[in-house]
Amino acid sequence: MFKKALWRFVFSYLIIFVVPLLIGIGAYFNVKQIMLLSLYRYNKTALNQLKDKMENEVMGPVESLADWINLNPYYFIFLPEASEALDSNDRLLNIRNLCREISSQTYKNSYILDAFIYIDSQNLIIGPSYTTTPYNYYTYVYRPLNLNYDKWKELLNGEYQLKYIPSFKVKADYKEMQTILFANTLSRWNINGKNANVFVIIDQSKIISLMKEIISYPKGIIWILDRDNNQILQVASNKEDNISLPRLNFSIYRDFNIKELKINNEKWIVYYIVSPTYGWKYISMVPVNNFFEEIRRIRNFSLLLLGLMSIAGSILIFFFSLQNYRPLSEIKNLLQSRHTEPTQKNKSEYEVIRELVQIALTKEDELKNQILRFTPIIKNNLLFQLLTGNLTQKEIGEIELRTLGLENPNDNFIVAVLEVDDCSGFIKEETEQEYALATFVITNVLNELLVNNGIRYWEIFMSKTKISLIIETSSDEREFILKLSHIFETMIDFLEKNFAIYISVGISNIQKGIGNIKSAYEQAEKVLNLKFTKPNLKVFSFMQLHKDVIQQGEFLPKDIENRLTNSIKDAAGEKVEKILDEVLEYITNLASPHLGKMIFVYLYGLYYQILNSVPNELNEKLKPQPEEVMKLILEEKNPKKIFSCIKEDFLNLTRSVIANRQKGGNDLIGSILEFIEKEFTNPDISLSAIAEKFDITPQYLSAIFKEKTGQNLSDYILNLRMNRAKELLLSTNYSVTQIAKLIGYTEVSGFTKAFKKVEGVSPNKFREINKA
Structure with missing residues (x-):
């Protein structure tokens, strides 16, 4: 082993000196193409990095802030009718809340210096921590140095559509700053016939610093253009370069473009990308001669250095090989002492070390990435397992408790289940994205109410229409549940009036410790099911309705009828067959044969109901007669035979729906197209x-x-x-x-x-x- 590793060192040093020399000679005639490819790759990476930074940290947050302000319901406090409905204290409180929300939206972004709303009819500016007049803002907050006060007022009163104004010089705290001013007119904030404007002051120096980090070549220049090809910024590595941006025909159909231009008798390579999301252009120019001059110097120096090192290194190869072998052996022994799995004896020290290090680094990176990526999912999954009883208190360790943020798992808890009954007035289509938007609105309103009342809770997303809450409490049971019911009623009323979102809430009794959260969840689910028998209620408390829960029973799983009806209407024969098999399994587990026969009667009743409600081509011979059906159910002793007849009848009905759809599909689509032409x-x-x-x-x-x-x-x-x-x-x-x-x-x-x-x-x- 010793000789094998030693001679590997010797041959490695020889290869290090000989191979680069041969490669250098071979690459001598190809160096230009190689470096052009490197330059291309670097610029592509650099420009994409600049684009991603600008979109994710500047434009995206700024335009999202403008959209959020435009949709913010607090604009109603500035309407004329609000002055009659609100007294001065209420109005002041609402304005402070608006300021606080603007602050919460902006303080995390280091690129945003300030954001404010200007309301012309009120002569009022509202920002994250102030409410003031345009004059005071101009004088004491962020004073525009390029504008007098009249021009400043004219700027505030303009109409904008996602407008970025570069080189907007301001003065704040006795310090002058170069900024970019974003302006957008708020379409919803129409007050006294005049729309309000939102303005965001962006720190231009930080964007310039970011651009300077990307320019690594002498005389390199970078431009940023907005969606209308207006120049936002230009940064050059050499401040003396004052080259105007050449005319380019931008292509939005390629992710990266390269051109070669001649400007002032000098060749330049121009790279640019166009953002498909915002339409902004990011352009980089590098002088060809300057770039290759540096390459030639580096190449000649490298060849000279390689020759000198070859002469000196040949003498020291064996000495360094001996010196390097000793620490290599020590590192191998150290790594093997920490790794329990045995390694093959015929492997060299290099192979052993490389294998052990790769294993350690791979496991470390995988663990870090998984923790970062799956922490929210793991947290939601842990809470879901707690609710459903798949995770007991004994199985929860300190890591799980830290992930969930549970300092004391033995506290008292309440489980509340929120179910969206209808949000069609808020969402336009029943997609995952639309339901996610509705969920976002619900959770934000819920968070505002619960946090303001000092209530600590955990959210669990059960489905796109159902959210469960685990609520921590230490107060009196009856008083706290009544308080919680009042909060949920306030939330429901607010969502109905402002967003046309209708929800129902089930609240359990207080349970001791996280081990009893399953029982609380079951109580909340059971009491929430009472909404079908008590339509006048919106909040269902187990404390008040536990007797009704005890009295109710389950004849069949509640979704069987809807699933079966929808599957036949959709002509989904496989789904119909699967649902009926579930019903058969349910019947075979019943202790009462009489209840089983009642379910058979119910299924045939459902059959006739669907038969009369959906278009079909079922002829009279295939329709089961009610007298024969009742005789079969009452006299037949084998339930599987009865079920086989029921299953065949349902499948025949499904096939007839398919035949009818094939026959009437063209007429139907004609009527639909005519309706759309009238109502689009x-x-x-x-x-x-x-x-x-x-x-x-x-x-x-x-x-x-x-x-x-x-x-x-x-x-x-x-x-x-x-x-x-x-x-x-x-x-x-x-x-x-x-x-x-x-x-x-x-x-x-x-x-x-x-x-x-x-x-x-x-x-x-x-x-x-x-x-x-």
């Missing part, structure tokens, strides 16, 4: 609304529309709206806001984004180009 300007038109109109499921509507027309329903409606919008833009003088409302958009921002996605330009730009 209605803001409430949607997949679910059309399905309800024609008494079919949204899933079937989506499938048949795609099959018959070759495109999605949403794309079809979008094309109708965009074609109508182009007609109005070219044939009328209506504003973009008026046209948006005429074609079915409630928000002009949604119309503008959709139009730009389809046509590639904004509505105003489209009108300007085509009219010109």
